[in-house]
Amino acid sequence: MASVRAGMATDPGRVRQVNEDRALAGPDLFAVADGMGGHAAGDVASSMAVDRLARLVRRPRLTPADVTAELAACNRDILAAAQPGTARAGMGTTVAGLVLVNVAGRQHWLVFNIGDSRVYRFVDGQLVRVTIDHSEVEELVASGAIAANEARSHPRRSVVTRVLGMNPPPEADVWLFPPTPGERFLICSDGLSSELDDPDIAAVLRAEPIAQAAADALVARAVAAGGRDNVTVVVVDHVVDTGSDLEEDTLRRPRNQVSVVVPGRPHSGEAA
Numbered sequence: 001m002a003s004v005r006a007g008m009a010t011d012p013g014r015v016r017q018v019n020e021d022r023a024l025a026g027p028d029l030f031a032v033a034d035g036m037g038g039h040a041a042g043d044v045a046s047s048m049a050v051d052r053l054a055r056l057v058r059r060p061r062l063t064p065a066d067v068t069a070e071l072a073a074c075n076r077d078i079l080a081a082a083q084p085g086t087a088r089a090g091m092g093t094t095v096a097g098l099v100l101v102n103v104a105g106r107q108h109w110l111v112f113n114i115g116d117s118r119v120y121r122f123v124d125g126q127l128v129r130v131t132i133d134h135s136e137v138e139e140l141v142a143s144g145a146i147a148a149n150e151a152r153s154h155p156r157r158s159v160v161t162r163v164l165g166m167n168p169p170p171e172a173d174v175w176l177f178p179p180t181p182g183e184r185f186l187i188c189s190d191g192l193s194s195e196l197d198d199p200d201i202a203a204v205l206r207a208e209p210i211a212q213a214a215a216d217a218l219v220a221r222a223v224a225a226g227g228r229d230n231v232t233v234v235v236v237d238h239v240v241d242t243g244s245d246l247e248e249d250t251l252r253r254p255r256n257q258v259s260v261v262v263p264g265r266p267h268s269g270e271a272a
């Protein structure tokens with residue numbers, strides 16, 4: 001049977017007083033949300049996004065349209081809560097994640113993102129970034145105005161162009177992958193990708209075969225490298241199981257029987 005093991009770690013970093021990142025780690029939906037907004041409203045927005053997405057967990061025969069509809073509902077909820085003139089005015093959040101969906105009778109991973117939190121896929125020792133940041137800097141790189149290696153130090157690197165909590169509503173980018181035993185996904189807030197470059201991230205993923213150990217090591221490295229932002233990581237391993245064919249097995253088996261082991265780790269994001 002399809003076997004997924006996930007690990008999650010988060011840290012407020014060395015500068016910020018409040019952790020406005022939130023994460024969801026399983027059993028069939030994994031996400032990171034990085035909230036923003038004055039007076040600590042960012043954690044309200046990121047919590048709203050994660051709580052809303054949690055409604056999709058274990059929903060039978062989830063489709064890509066269900067996921068994009070829930071993200072649209074998240075956007076409406078956050079806008080409605082961000083009343084002008086209140087402390088929550090202008091709050092918003094990124095979201096990036098990974099969820100098992102049913103497409104034409106088969107399970108697929110759906111990767112989604114709005115904003116500059118990222119999803120990477122790590123397979124055969126190689127790290128490939130799946131998502132494209134919705135940020136000013138990513139657009140400058142795409143247009144050739146700056147080089148990719150200048151993006152991480154650019155003064156406007158944290159300016160996002162799409163968030164949940166926007167009007168007009170932001171469109172999520174989505175990708176579908178057939179599940180492949182042995183693959184690993186990494187979901188992270190920009191507190192990881194702004195401190196570590198992709199080769200550093202790949203080195204940790206190669207060195208740490210256990211999902212929770214990899215998540216812990218990535219967060220520790222980002223904090224040691226400066227920790228200038230909240231840093232949150234979810235690592236999802238699609239474990240190789242011998243003796244059964246994944247696709248046949250998952251077609252027969254209700255999705256809620258996909259086995260998941262998420263090692264318990266307190267969400268330190270609750271700490272101020």
Ligand code: MN
Pocket residue numbers: 034189190191229230
């Ligand atoms: Mn951030």
